[in-house]
Amino acid sequence: MTDDVQSAFIDIPGVRNFRDAGGVGALRRGVLFRSGSFHTLTPEGALRLKALGLRTVIDLRSRHELDAFPDLRHDLDHEVLHLPTLPAKPEESARPWPEDQVDLYPFMASTAGPSLVAAIRRLGAPGTLSAVVHCAVGKDRTGLTIAVVQSLLGASEADITADYLLSNTGLGLLDGPTPYLDETGAERLSRPVSAELLVSSFAWIHDEHGSVPAYLHAHGATEADLDALRTNLSA
Template sequence: MSPTQEDDHEATKLATLLTTDIRTVLPPQPTGAILSQRPFVSIPGLFNLRDLSTPQDDGPPAIRPGFIYRSGALTHITPAGKTALVDTLHLGTIFDLRRPEERERAPSPDIPGVETIWTPYAFTPMPVNPRDFAGPDGGVSGFVKMYVAVLECAEPAFKAVFQQIRDHPERPILVHCSAGKDRTGVIAALIEKLAGYSDDAIVYDYLLTRIGIEPARPALLGFLRGQVGAPVPEEMPGLVELCGVQAAAMRGFLKVLDETFEEGVVGYLTIRLGFSDEDVEVIRRNLAHYSEDQVSNPTR
């Protein structure tokens, strides 16, 4: 097999994994190998943890490595995992995007030296209806509807994340919800879009969640049932689709973002979150670069 054929073969295997039904157990290999390399990060007790930095074909990563991470809930983090977050990732701040009842069931862990920030939603979102994900489009319209709702109700939390990026470029951050899939997927897409990622790159990062959640896959159904607001049978139409990831869902959300706000994500930051054009440029710069001068001579 030639190098080109081998690359094509590996790409095909990866594509198969990314589109595998959530009910299907992924094979230990190559799943394990993928989880052991960038952008995934292995920390004891965490799942779906990865660095948002992605190498670009024509230059350095649009988001600097080791600055912004995304993951699922930290509920089962071990003492060794807490140490690794501080000593290995040099984490400064964790943003918890979960609802109050989720945090009550599984409180955020206390990690010495790391600040955990939780910001109440702007309003209480309507419970997710699994039947929204059972339509002929495979649930795409349901995901877009849900992601637009997240964009609105999580405005205070998203503003806090972007303020942190603006004001503290020296402090690596981690953003998470329960599965690290939907709410985390929305804020990750906003950050990546602002950094200049192509829609293809954003969709790819979103799809990697299918592999990232595999270690916690049996519990994922329970995580997402919490969004429904009432006990539902596993065979309920749309529930399987709700637990999965689809490229068309993220593409649909990005399309709505661009159609709703002039300049897309920039419009969202300035119109909805209240940032100035100068703020947006500082955030962009901090995503890509950091120097000691930014701390010793802050812009604000």
């Protein structure tokens, strides 16, 4: 498993943490990818994305992030869906805004339902694949979204977690936090992910809804939506 998952990384110049989300559960390889944003995508990177058959990009970032760091296309003609995982402003959420990474994951689960359902519907639609799901660096928001999709494709918790933790390798976080500039130009720390973080998101989902499908149903997904996703992405 480890060697197979490690081979998921693909070199796309100008894009961080790009890798195949397939090979986990019944999710087949070559149809769904995950990454950081495309705001520094190079022309060579665009050619490699074209070679992967890119047709859809699902961008989980906020509008403020999109305005500050717009994705580059270099004449690629894929469709882009903007499906923010988090509310645009703290006051738009009924729950307190997370103060740290530990608080972020249950918070994401509490706010991501509409984004997840919209992503699942698009990924289950004809003509969508191949697709890329990305946020800023492809670690937290992307991590939860891909984990939910993989869970619907029958992946075990252990395999989902192993794939999720590869972001530490992809982002150079194996030795701890690294600095980065956010959309305001302020220097912040990008922190490694851990199994406990993802577990806390799924714990919130199960505590509030009982299961991932029930959580998605509560946000408008039908069983036909979930079946279409499985059919479109299954090996």
